[in-house]
Amino acid sequence: MELIFTYFFLIIFGGCLGSFASMLIHRLPVDDHLITLSKPRSFCPQCKATLDFFQLIPFVSFLLNKGKCLKCNVKIRINYLINEIVFAVFVLFIFHTMNLLDPITWLIVSIVISLYVQSMMDMETLLLSQPISIFLIIAGLGLNIFVEFFTLPIDALLGLIFGYGILFCINQLHKIIRSTDGIGSGDFLLLGGIGSVFGASSIGPILLMGSSITLSLYFLKKKKEKQLPLGFGLGIGAIFYCLLFLFLSDA
Numbered sequence: 569m570e571l572i573f574t575y576f577f578l579i580i581f582g583g584c585l586g587s588f589a590s591m592l593i594h595r596l597p598v599d600d601h602l603i604t605l606s607k608p609r610s611f612c613p614q615c616k617a618t619l620d621f622f623q624l625i626p627f628v629s630f631l632l633n634k635g636k637c638l639k640c641n642v643k644i645r646i647n648y649l650i651n652e653i654v655f656a657v658f659v660l661f662i663f664h665t666m667n668l669l670d671p672i673t674w675l676i677v678s679i680v681i682s683l684y685v686q687s688m689m690d691m692e693t694l695l696l697s698q699p700i701s702i703f704l705i706i707a708g709l710g711l712n713i714f715v716e717f718f719t720l721p722i723d724a725l726l727g728l729i730f731g732y733g734i735l736f737c738i739n740q741l742h743k744i745i746r747s748t749d750g751i752g753s754g755d756f757l758l759l760g761g762i763g764s765v766f767g768a769s770s771i772g773p774i775l776l777m778g779s780s781i782t783l784s785l786y787f788l789k790k791k792k793e794k795q796l797p798l799g800f801g802l803g804i805g806a807i808f809y810c811l812l813f814l815f816l817s818d819a
């Protein structure tokens with residue numbers, strides 16, 4: 569019985585993390601001083617009506633309203649529900665692989681949220697948040713220098729340099745050949761952050777996984793755009809790398 573309550577609580581908590589991620593994904597790229605991370609309260613993107621308290625409860629709100637806004641009846645994008653489910657599953661995974669009382673666990677959770685937000689934001693808007701990438705760099709270096717969690721301190725430092733450097737160099741080459749930027753500078757910083765967290769040795773596999781994910785997204789999408797969201801693939805690739813690492817180190 570106790571375990572059922574624990575699971576229930578964890579799923580709701582994961583759902584809240586998912587809503588928090590949705591909020592960051594939708595608000596960070598908005599260039600409007602009236603919409604900040606803390607204000608205004610959550611509202612319907614269509615009719616701008618403020619959501620009631622019970623509409624803020626993860627899963628419940630979506631199911632009760634059958635995925636529609638109560639005021640204007642317009643369908644709410646399924647992405648909100650997907651983000652809640654993804655994080656509910658993630659929190660259950662963390663519960664089984666890590667110690668919830670250890671502060672390092674929560675640093676890892678915030679790293680995964682950051683990677684997820686960067687991915688989804690890049691997919692929707694082709695924008696990446698600089699403060700989030702800087703957070704990844706600081707968190708990664710701190711985690712590996714002080715507790716050698718994912719890798720050795722020197723590998724984390726090299727990861728920052730290689731991650732940033734490799735995309736920077738590819739872009740310089742592209743500039744020489746085609747005289748335009750081929751890769752956004754946001755991607756350099758993101759891969760630098762990923763390198764700081766998982767080490768220089770992770771850059772190869774994550775870059776390979778990331779570009780394959782981004783290319784598959786391109787082929788799956790009906791509307792072909794000129795720019796590809798490389799950051800989307802990098803973020804998802806890094807999350808897979810992280811989950812595999814936690815799973816293997818737990819086993």
Ligand SMILES: [Zn+2]
Nearest residue numbers: 612615637640
């Ligand atoms: Zn509405």
